[in-house]
Amino acid sequence: MKQFRITVPASSANMGPGFDSIGLALNRRLTLFVKEQGNWEIKNNSEFLSPVTNYEDNFIYQIAKQTAERHRKILPECKITVDSDIPLARGLGSSASAVMAGVELANQLCNLALTNEQKLQYGTDYEGHPDNVAPALFGGIVITAISNNEIEYVQIPAPGLDVVAYIPSVELKTETARRVLPDSLSRKSAAAASATSNLMLASLLTGNYRLAGTMMECDLFHEPYRAELIPNYQSIKREAKKAEAYGTVISGAGPTMISFIAKGLGERLAKYMSSKFPDYEVATLNIDQDGLQVDQQVHSIKSL
Structure with a gap:
């Protein structure tokens, strides 16, 4: 039975004029505690998250399911306890953190062995643009651009x-x-x-x-x-x-x-x-x- 923890940071996009291109990761985190078991169970342990009434309606589960299906896999049933200190709909990348958590959840449960480039592509596909998902994945400050349908990125040293x-x-x-x-x-x-x-x-x-x-x-x-x-x-x-x-x-x-x-x-x-x-x-x-x-x-x- 697998048992693991996934943590994903908050993020802030743009830094002013870096519109839809520059993002930085911040030290607030979304955390998933995951344990395989015989049925699905998702519990939200944060004031920023709504109680779960049906696991199939959970956004992280939906992203994980889509990711597994891209590889013709079925998600094993598990219990997920979710903690978060990232407020929703405040411009701190809560959606991108959830997307990347879902991608990684499928990666771990289904042994997909995804590369960072695949994770970034999947996250961008779900989120619509890479400016939040890239720092959520890599940390630091990340500059991204989509060129010829490829996501190019550079992580720069964090400023003082x-x-x-x-x-x-x-x-x-x-x-x-x-x-x-x-x-x-x-x-x-x-x-x-x-x-x-x-x-x-x-x-x-x-x-x-x-x-x-x-x-x-x-x-x-x-x-x-x-x-x-x-x-x-x-x-x-x-x-x-x-x-x-x-x-x-x-x-x-x-x-x-x-x-x-x-x-x-x-x-x-x-x-x-x-x-x-x-x-x-x-x-x-x-x-x-x-x-x-x-x-x-x-x-x-x-x-x-």
Whole structure:
């Protein structure tokens, strides 16, 4: 009887102008404790997850089943206990984490021996784009592009920055945030948006974090259109800048926003922003370097 644990980090897409291309993993995690048994049983152990009434309606199970079927396999029955500290519909990649957990669940239960490239492709097929699934899989900051139907990616070294997230109590569905975006940009606007993204990334890689933060806040692809959907969008950016944040952006489609600040100053920024926005969960986060992990020794970690 197999017994294992899968953990997948949260993620934040875009970093401002890196629209649908740049993502970073964050140290909040979705965790599955899995044990084979004679029937299906799924239990959610998190305030962020709804109780399971029918295992076939569970999103992670559905992804795992689809993945198994791609290889003409049938999922063995098992008990899955799910923990998560990733809030749903907040722009922290909860869907991508669940997708990658489902892919890995099938990989482990059906002995698929999937490569990382296959996992990334499957995750992208289910999620629609790779900007969240890539960091959820690999950890760190990952830049992706789809070229000739192939997913190309590069993982870059994590910058020496602290990350502070401002998580509101309200949800914002990705579909809603997508609907406000224009179908096209003029050539002039597209060129300016692309240049901003290029300079932001180059600044990160060369350690010019002040310029990187400035470029983060100059996005033309999505933030100007989504700003009206994000509670306290301008005031959060303004107050974070007062507290010496390099840049503050929408996390994914929102409504969470995140700031990047010099290493060691995250707690100070979080304390200041908590006083200004008491209705928010203000969290100091780290860039997760591990990505998706599988542990086969769960018997000593948690009772299943």
